[in-house]
Amino acid sequence: MNQPKKDIKLIALDMDGTLLTKDHEVTPITRQAIADAMEKDIHVVLSTGRWLQSCYPYAESLGLESYLITVNGGQIWTKDKQLLEQHTLPAEKLEKMYHLAKELGMSTWMISTDDMYRNCIPEDVHEQQWLKFGCESHNEIILEKMLRELSYIEGLEITNSLPTNMEINPEGVNKAQALQKVCNKIGITMNEVMAVGDSLNDIKMIQQAGIGVAMGNAQEAVKKAADFVTDTNNNDGVGKAIKRFAL
Numbered sequence: 001m002n003q004p005k006k007d008i009k010l011i012a013l014d015m016d017g018t019l020l021t022k023d024h025e026v027t028p029i030t031r032q033a034i035a036d037a038m039e040k041d042i043h044v045v046l047s048t049g050r051w052l053q054s055c056y057p058y059a060e061s062l063g064l065e066s067y068l069i070t071v072n073g074g075q076i077w078t079k080d081k082q083l084l085e086q087h088t089l090p091a092e093k094l095e096k097m098y099h100l101a102k103e104l105g106m107s108t109w110m111i112s113t114d115d116m117y118r119n120c121i122p123e124d125v126h127e128q129q130w131l132k133f134g135c136e137s138h139n140e141i142i143l144e145k146m147l148r149e150l151s152y153i154e155g156l157e158i159t160n161s162l163p164t165n166m167e168i169n170p171e172g173v174n175k176a177q178a179l180q181k182v183c184n185k186i187g188i189t190m191n192e193v194m195a196v197g198d199s200l201n202d203i204k205m206i207q208q209a210g211i212g213v214a215m216g217n218a219q220e221a222v223k224k225a226a227d228f229v230t231d232t233n234n235n236d237g238v239g240k241a242i243k244r245f246a247l
Helices: 027-040 053-063 091-102 138-148 176-185 201-208 220-225 236-246
Strands: 010-013 044-047 068-070 076-077 084-088 107-112 116-118 130-136 156-159 165-170 193-197 211-214
Touching: 010 027, 027 044, 027 053, 027 236, 044 053, 044 176, 053 068, 068 176, 076 176, 084 176, 091 107, 091 165, 130 156, 138 156, 138 165, 156 201, 176 193, 176 201, 193 201, 193 236, 201 211, 201 220, 211 220, 211 236
Parallel strands: 010 044, 010 193, 044 068, 193 211
Antiparallel strands: 068 076, 076 084, 107 116, 107 130, 130 165, 156 165
């Protein structure tokens, strides 16, 4: 697909399955393309489902100077780790989702403002602030059952980062709304953004960006929503997209 050249001022990058290879590394070609974009004063923003502690080392390694969008838009940070915005899930909803998932035999993870818990729930669950809940199963019937149960709980934003999982944030919290707020701070529009991702938690930012790019390894719904499909995460897909649309 031939896309008209746009004046890209911000590149928003998902991490797992997008920026990072299967070995959780950034390829040299992609690393250089990011450096070249920043040389042109283009903001490069990580927009990830990860929490700050697991994405900040990559931001440092890449020398990023802009904002960070974490836990699917649940938090927005400056490069100096100043928290600008935060959206939390009520503890009683998180507790309910945890027990539903465990009854179905799903693996779970949940992220608070202070810690991450896998396949367990802390005793002080009602004393913490919760950002995101996740659950996973390789059984489609179990996934469908969990989705049905979640539909009865109000106030949730349900996406995924893999076809085998679900990620839950407070309703209205997603990468696109966080990205819009970052654009407002910088003084640009979403039409000047290139957003790149591979999963359902990326789809809204891909749809709302001036250039929405799906990875070659993206879920089919994401590819259909995108303006362009680049190469896979293991084959410099992000670097190739940056070169095509931003440099």
